[in-house]
Amino acid sequence: MKLSVCIDKGTSIIPQRWILLEHGLLPNCIYTSPFKRAAEQKHSKKFLKALTKEHLLEAKNSGPRLCIDLSMTQHMTKKELSRLSAQIRRLYGSNKKAAKPFWLYLTSFAGNSLFYDECVRMNDGFVNYLVDTTENSFLDIFPLETVVYLTPDSDNALEDVNPEKVYVLGGLVDESIQKKLTYHKAREHGLQTARLPIQEYMVKNVNVKNFHSEILAINQVFDVLSTYCRTQSWPEALQAGVSPGKGYILRNKTTLEEKEDLF
Numbered sequence: 001m002k003l004s005v006c007i008d009k010g011t012s013i014i015p016q017r018w019i020l021l022e023h024g025l026l027p028n029c030i031y032t033s034p035f036k037r038a039a040e041q042k043h044s045k046k047f048l049k050a051l052t053k054e055h056l057l058e059a060k061n062s063g064p065r066l067c068i069d070l071s072m073t074q075h076m077t078k079k080e081l082s083r084l085s086a087q088i089r090r091l092y093g094s095n096k097k098a099a100k101p102f103w104l105y106l107t108s109f110a111g112n113s114l115f116y117d118e119c120v121r122m123n124d125g126f127v128n129y130l131v132d133t134t135e136n137s138f139l140d141i142f143p144l145e146t147v148v149y150l151t152p153d154s155d156n157a158l159e160d161v162n163p164e165k166v167y168v169l170g171g172l173v174d175e176s177i178q179k180k181l182t183y184h185k186a187r188e189h190g191l192q193t194a195r196l197p198i199q200e201y202m203v204k205n206v207n208v209k210n211f212h213s214e215i216l217a218i219n220q221v222f223d224v225l226s227t228y229c230r231t232q233s234w235p236e237a238l239q240a241g242v243s244p245g246k247g248y249i250l251r252n253k254t255t256l257e258e259k260e261d262l263f
């Protein structure tokens with residue numbers, strides 16, 4: 001998608017709109033004439049790129065932090081590495097457009113690895129991504145008490161996103177092959193763990209395959225976290241990241257309101 005201000009099929013959806021709003025370049029209103037507004041507000045690609053960069057770098061100082069733990073990529077097939085690099089591209093793309101971006105870390109990421117080559121091959125401009133990359137493990141760079149390892153197998157439902165914490169995602173694409181891998185890793189190091197509150201806000205949907213999974217791809221988990229940071233609403237956040245294929249739908253509104261009172 002082009003970076004310049006554009007209107008999506010006549011609606012008021014504008015890429016980078018958050019960034020422009022924050023810089024006072026767009027009024028915070030519903031557009032009555034989106035095409036006119038777009039014509040009036042032409043910003044060069046270079047200008048928008050600079051704003052995006054500034055916005056992302058602000059997250060480095062104050063934003064919430066998200067780390068992708070790539071220590072488990074050595075045993076992955078080339079196909080799995082390609083899928084993981086595509087998920088990182090999607091995650092980074094979402095973060096660039098986010099109202100409140102995360103500062104991203106890629107840890108245990110070796111420059112001379114097959115996975116690095118795959119990221120460069122699959123993701124345009126990968127070497128210029130605004131993220132911190134390191135060959136070190138997250139265990140060696142963050143105080144352990146600040147780490148929350150997100151794992152679908154945790155007993156704790158995530159209640160909030162705390163900017164003082166570092167949320168770690170397992171750089172894995174499997175659903176069942178390496179069951180509970182991140183959970184065991186986190187436990188082994190005495191780390192705090194959390195799962196997305198899918199059980200709390202969603203119910204299983206009847207489907208032909210009778211398939212239900214709470215295991216999301218890392219970019220989907222990111223979309224949940226990012227939407228939560230913007231809306232402070234778990235139902236909205238889960239709706240943004242849990243695709244219908246996972247076999248879950250939101251609980252009805254009344255039950256949800258009761259649930260929110262519990263937290």
Ligand SMILES: C[S@@+](CC[C@H](N)C(=O)[O-])C[C@H]1O[C@@H](n2cnc3c(N)ncnc32)[C@H](O)[C@@H]1O
Nearest residue numbers: 150151152169170180181182195196214215216
């Ligand atoms: C495809 S999942 C890999 C699942 C893998 N079996 C494991 O042991 O974590 C990729 C990563 O996304 C995160 N993730 C996926 N679903 C999640 C959920 N429901 N709650 C919390 N984190 C989740 C976890 O960090 C996980 O390691």
